[in-house]
Amino acid sequence: PSGGLNRCVCVHDDYQKTADWLLSQTKHRPQVAIICGSGLGMLADALKCQDAFHYTDIPGFPQSTVQGHAGRLVFGELKGKTCVCMQGRFHMYEGHSLCKTTFPVRVFKLLGVETLIVTNAAGSLADGLKPGDIMIIKDHVNFPGLGGFNPLNGPNDDKFGPRFPAMSACYNPGLRCLAMDIAKQQGVAELVQEGVYAAVGGPNFETIAEAKLMHRLGVDAVGMSTAPEVVVAVHCGLRVFGISLITNKRPLSPVSAEIMMLQKNKHKKRVWSTRRPVILQKDQRANPPQVGVA
Ligand SMILES: O=P(O)(O)O[C@H]1O[C@H](CO)[C@@H](O)[C@H]1O
Numbered sequence: 001p002s003g004g005l006n007r008c009v010c011v012h013d014d015y016q017k018t019a020d021w022l023l024s025q026t027k028h029r030p031q032v033a034i035i036c037g038s039g040l041g042m043l044a045d046a047l048k049c050q051d052a053f054h055y056t057d058i059p060g061f062p063q064s065t066v067q068g069h070a071g072r073l074v075f076g077e078l079k080g081k082t083c084v085c086m087q088g089r090f091h092m093y094e095g096h097s098l099c100k101t102t103f104p105v106r107v108f109k110l111l112g113v114e115t116l117i118v119t120n121a122a123g124s125l126a127d128g129l130k131p132g133d134i135m136i137i138k139d140h141v142n143f144p145g146l147g148g149f150n151p152l153n154g155p156n157d158d159k160f161g162p163r164f165p166a167m168s169a170c171y172n173p174g175l176r177c178l179a180m181d182i183a184k185q186q187g188v189a190e191l192v193q194e195g196v197y198a199a200v201g202g203p204n205f206e207t208i209a210e211a212k213l214m215h216r217l218g219v220d221a222v223g224m225s226t227a228p229e230v231v232v233a234v235h236c237g238l239r240v241f242g243i244s245l246i247t248n249k250r251p252l253s254p255v256s257a258e259i260m261m262l263q264k265n266k267h268k269k270r271v272w273s274t275r276r277p278v279i280l281q282k283d284q285r286a287n288p289p290q291v292g293v294a
Pocket residue numbers: 036037038039089091119120121122202223224225226
């Protein structure tokens with residue numbers, strides 16, 4: 001893959017212009033940037049003394065097209081730290097180049113940010129991770145990246161980082177430990193565990209064979225974002241912390257796929273036993289057998 005969507009066409013000046021505009025519009029000087037995943041935009045509401053900008057008003061900024069991504073950049077204070085929060089991120093499947101998808105990360109660097117917190121909604125492939133759990137990302141598999149779709153493609157900008165950046169410790173071990181300790185202190189440790197996130201291109205969800213493959217490769221949760229942002233962040237020397245909110249299980253067999261369907265379509269009056277789904281015939285629906293009603 002080369003050229004087109006797969007080559008970074010932004011130059012240092014493009015990021016600098018956006019950063020300078022933001023610095024001229026707000027007095028906040030953030031140390032921490034937070035990228036809110038799908039449905040997680042409310043994290044920004046916790047910021048005090050907010051200055052908020054719609055992406056449409058920020059020179060050079062890409063535009064959000066996905067539901068659940070408000071498309072606002074919110075500056076403010078959180079527990080004594082100055083933060084900037086992206087209410088809505090950019091995904092490759094929206095048609096953005098990876099360069100545009102990750103544009104804000106370099107702008108954050110130029111704003112003076114030192115730590116990037118990435119959050120996302122993800123599907124679980126691991127037995128022990130259920131919807132509602134939080135996975136602290138300990139590492140990632142960047143499937144588009146392995147295939148050559150990388151936000152760092154194109155001439156390297158040495159002002160941001162080296163041509164061949166190491167990715168062996170993307171997710172800061174100190175911050176991961178701190179997060180686990182806080183989860184214990186808050187009494188929610190049973191909902192939190194570490195795992196490996198895989199980024200795929202989307203927008204379709206995985207086939208059963210794809211989910212099985214990733215499971216065998218050691219992936220715990222899968223989504224369609226995050227890894228490109230982290231690659232760019234690590235390249236320019238940001239400290240990264242990442243969490244996935246588990247929103248669903250990815251089926252690893254046709255039977256579990258059917259159970260997922262049943263759970264989604266509870267109103268369709270199907271029932272299943274603990275062993276395999278049972279689909280009622282028309283004439284049984286009025287008086288269904290009493291086994292685990294869906
Ligand atoms: O990764 P975030 O932005 O949280 O969104 C996740 O949720 C969407 C699918 O429901 C996909 O965009 C996937 O990547």
